[in-house]
Amino acid sequence: MKKAFITGIGGQDGSYLAEYLLDLGYEVYGIIRRNSTPEHQQSRLDPIRNNKNLHVSYGDLNDTSGIERILREVKPDEVYNLAAQSHVRISYEIPQFTVQTNSVGVVNVLEALRNNCPNAKFYQASSSEMFGSSVDEDGFQRESTKMTPVSPYGCAKVFGYNIVRNYRNAYKIHASNGILFNHESPRRGSNFVTNKVVKAAVKIKLGLQDKLELGNMDAYRDWGHSKDYVKAMHLINQQPKPDDWVVSTGVTHSVREMCDYVFSQLDLNYKDYVIQNKKFLRPEELPYLKGDSTKIRKLGWECEYTFESMMDEMIEHWIHIFKNTINK
Numbered sequence: 001m002k003k004a005f006i007t008g009i010g011g012q013d014g015s016y017l018a019e020y021l022l023d024l025g026y027e028v029y030g031i032i033r034r035n036s037t038p039e040h041q042q043s044r045l046d047p048i049r050n051n052k053n054l055h056v057s058y059g060d061l062n063d064t065s066g067i068e069r070i071l072r073e074v075k076p077d078e079v080y081n082l083a084a085q086s087h088v089r090i091s092y093e094i095p096q097f098t099v100q101t102n103s104v105g106v107v108n109v110l111e112a113l114r115n116n117c118p119n120a121k122f123y124q125a126s127s128s129e130m131f132g133s134s135v136d137e138d139g140f141q142r143e144s145t146k147m148t149p150v151s152p153y154g155c156a157k158v159f160g161y162n163i164v165r166n167y168r169n170a171y172k173i174h175a176s177n178g179i180l181f182n183h184e185s186p187r188r189g190s191n192f193v194t195n196k197v198v199k200a201a202v203k204i205k206l207g208l209q210d211k212l213e214l215g216n217m218d219a220y221r222d223w224g225h226s227k228d229y230v231k232a233m234h235l236i237n238q239q240p241k242p243d244d245w246v247v248s249t250g251v252t253h254s255v256r257e258m259c260d261y262v263f264s265q266l267d268l269n270y271k272d273y274v275i276q277n278k279k280f281l282r283p284e285e286l287p288y289l290k291g292d293s294t295k296i297r298k299l300g301w302e303c304e305y306t307f308e309s310m311m312d313e314m315i316e317h318w319i320h321i322f323k324n325t326i327n328k
């Protein structure tokens with residue numbers, strides 16, 4: 001039985017990845033941070049909580065001794081470093097924590113791996129936010145696109161990306177980067193724009209809310225589904241040679257188009273409800289993302305969800321939650 005260790009297992013991707021690996025027959029280990037409300041933090045793991053092959057313990061990327069101890073005891077075959085302060089706007093509010101976790105945290109895990117299980121395969125959750133303002137002439141970002149990050153989050157992720165390549169070359173560690181474009185699901189944090197819009201639109205439809213406050217509606221994002229993207233993470237760690245891969249749908253929509261789709265599905269016009277609040281604008285915005293994932297598609301990876309089927313699933317999720325609330 002293969003053993004995998006996942007940091008950030010309580011997050012959107014970590015929870016789907018854990019489910020996927022358990023289904024494949026892995027023994028899965030993961031860390032969550034200590035939190036004053038554990039029920040809330042661990043809710044994404046509820047579907048697999050009783051699986052005997054799941055082992056969750058407390059840990060933090062900034063607590064090196066704990067990471068060292070787990071890797072020494074578990075000696076995993078595969079390590080997935082998904083833990084991060086993952087909110088771009090909030091990275092302006094807590095830049096030092098963001099850098100500590102998203103940059104230094106990567107070194108901490110790589111060092112622990114190098115010292116305790118040097119043959120383990122390492123996956124780093126790199127991000128399209130690293131491209132920042134760079135777009136190739138054909139309108140896509142790809143593995144070769146220049147990285148000009150425009151946020152503390154993006155800058156920190158570029159360091160993580162580079163240190164993975166450095167450890168790969170210097171120490172011959174099987175360390176890879178997945179450069180993932182935005183991906184969503186019903187498990188997405190509700191302060192990310194897709195889930196914020198869907199949740200509010202459903203509440204408006206049910207008479208539970210009047211208005212929705214957003215920031216910049218003219219940014220474009222390439223939105224895929226987290227369930228599809230965790231399969232890419234696993235595929236990357238199965239490759240004979242470590243490398244860097246872009247994971248994306250190749251389709252881009254503006255925040256405005258996304259709002260239009262969601263409200264229309266509920267027979268509403270977003271223009272009647274959405275207002276701008278400057279507090280949700282960013283000091284520097286990343287205006288446009290569209291990823292070329294040709295390289296990983298050559299390995300057989302593909303998306304099962306479309307933008308529309310993913311947004312529909314999120315709408316259904318929130319309708320179910322709020323109808324149950326109303327009926328109680």
Ligand code: NAP
Nearest residue numbers: 008010011012013060061082083084086125127180182183
């Ligand atoms: P997420 O839901 O925010 O999950 C991140 C997890 O990391 C959370 O469970 C969080 O725990 C944990 N974490 C934060 N700081 C930590 C620390 N110091 N030590 C240990 N754990 C810590 O994010 P996600 O959407 O699943 O994304 C997974 C990874 O992919 C992240 O690294 C993100 O930056 C990257 N990524 C995401 C996307 C995307 O569109 N989703 C795209 C590209 C890359 P708490 O709940 O305790 O904060």
Ligand code: GDD
Nearest residue numbers: 086088127128129181182191192193214215216219255280
């Ligand atoms: N969160 C949020 N809230 N975003 C808003 C809002 C709002 O009220 N109004 C407009 N937006 C715009 C943002 O300015 C941004 O252009 C876009 O919606 C998407 O924002 P997020 O959903 O917060 O995602 P992100 O693109 O900043 O970051 C996500 O994708 C990255 C990959 O490119 C995160 O998942 C990162 O962790 C990930 O690396």
